[in-house]
Amino acid sequence: MFLKNAWYVAAWGDEITRDLSQITVLGEKICVFRTQGGEIVGLEDACPHRKLPLSKGRIKGDTVECGYHGLTFDCAGHCVWSPGTGRIPSEARVHAYPMVERYGLVWIWMGNPALADPGDIFEIAQYGDPAWGINRGEAMELDCNYLLMCDNLLDPTHVAWVHEGSFGQSATRDTPLRVTKTDDGVIVHRWMMDVEPAPFYKKVIGFAGNCDRLQHYEVRYPSHALIRAVFTPAGTGGPDGPLHDDVFIMDSYNFLTPTDEGRTRYYWFQLRNIRPDDQALSQMMSEDVRKAFEEDRAVLHEVQRGMADKRSPHIDLPIDAGPLRFRRQLQAMINEEAEVDRQMAEG
Numbered sequence: 001m002f003l004k005n006a007w008y009v010a011a012w013g014d015e016i017t018r019d020l021s022q023i024t025v026l027g028e029k030i031c032v033f034r035t036q037g038g039e040i041v042g043l044e045d046a047c048p049h050r051k052l053p054l055s056k057g058r059i060k061g062d063t064v065e066c067g068y069h070g071l072t073f074d075c076a077g078h079c080v081w082s083p084g085t086g087r088i089p090s091e092a093r094v095h096a097y098p099m100v101e102r103y104g105l106v107w108i109w110m111g112n113p114a115l116a117d118p119g120d121i122f123e124i125a126q127y128g129d130p131a132w133g134i135n136r137g138e139a140m141e142l143d144c145n146y147l148l149m150c151d152n153l154l155d156p157t158h159v160a161w162v163h164e165g166s167f168g169q170s171a172t173r174d175t176p177l178r179v180t181k182t183d184d185g186v187i188v189h190r191w192m193m194d195v196e197p198a199p200f201y202k203k204v205i206g207f208a209g210n211c212d213r214l215q216h217y218e219v220r221y222p223s224h225a226l227i228r229a230v231f232t233p234a235g236t237g238g239p240d241g242p243l244h245d246d247v248f249i250m251d252s253y254n255f256l257t258p259t260d261e262g263r264t265r266y267y268w269f270q271l272r273n274i275r276p277d278d279q280a281l282s283q284m285m286s287e288d289v290r291k292a293f294e295e296d297r298a299v300l301h302e303v304q305r306g307m308a309d310k311r312s313p314h315i316d317l318p319i320d321a322g323p324l325r326f327r328r329q330l331q332a333m334i335n336e337e338a339e340v341d342r343q344m345a346e347g
């Protein structure tokens with residue numbers, strides 16, 4: 001089950017070109033391409049005649065010609081040419097998905113187009129700010145339901161066991177968590193005071209000695225996460241801490257797009273407040289983060305299989321409070337959307 005009236009990431013901007021291609025989002029196949037003016041178009045990838053995917057056809061200017069009998073569609077999904085008599089059948093149209101390019105990513109609205117508001121796209125205030133460095137990630141394919149990754153991104157404890165050599169340290173095993181429900185998601189966070197920096201951060205922070213460390217794990221509906229890491233010299237952190245000039249902040253953006261119930265496309269990048277133009281640092285961070293996310297991928301693949309094949313009930317732990325709250329609210333939103341659709345169908 002998916003929330004449909006929401007923006008999801010469809011692709012990196014440079015994955016969509018003048019060539020027709022097919023993507024799958026929430027189980028729906030979509031033909032995507034760029035217009036001559038560079039706009040991104042997404043059309044239901046099934047010709048109304050015999051359902052040949054439009055992505056198997058040809059791009060003609062800013063229209064798509066079906067590769068079987070030539071029905072031709074514009075960017076709004078309207079048929080503009082029909083072979084033979086030239087009379088255009090009134091049912092000859094395909095759904096056109098609202099699409100917006102932002103942060104180097106292409107966003108797609110999967111629900112009622114009348115409700116699509118680009119102002120609702122996940123806001124990243126410091127994106128493009130020259131004071132912040134960026135290391136672009138990639139689109140990883142996860143063999144699991146997207147909610148398992150939402151659980152993971154609301155679970156600061158797993159770094160102690162899954163990412164022992166990078167993000168984990170002993171304090172991440174048992175420092176208590178705080179869970180907050182917001183208007184658009186859930187935040188799980190904690191400060192760890194006067195601790196040694198974890199190995200990944202030790203390489204990049206600009207000060208020596210112990211630190212105060214914040215793990216802020218936030219997932220917003222439907223499935224987009226901000227993981228903020230703050231490292232500041234010991235004694236300068238905490239909820240009321242003044243922070244230090246040497247504070248290191250890394251905001252990790254994680255956007256999950258369900259391909260279907262069992263597969264997820266995972267888009268990510270990080271912004272950092274230090275050495276914004278240091279390309280070697282960006283590359284090193286990308287590689288280390290990619291290795292860590294591969295660790296998540298391996299675990300979640302097995303968890304997906306384990307939960308699907310379980311022979312006894314699974315249990316929940318106190319650390320699941322945040323993920324369970326998120327799941328409950330998301331399910332309520334999905335149910336509400338389904339109820340509205342049902343009422344509209346009944347007229």
Ligand code: FES
Pocket residue numbers: 047048049050051052066067068069070071
């Ligand atoms: S299948 Fe597309 S025109 Fe016939």
Ligand SMILES: [Fe+2]
Pocket residue numbers: 152158159162163292293296
């Ligand atoms: Fe992880």
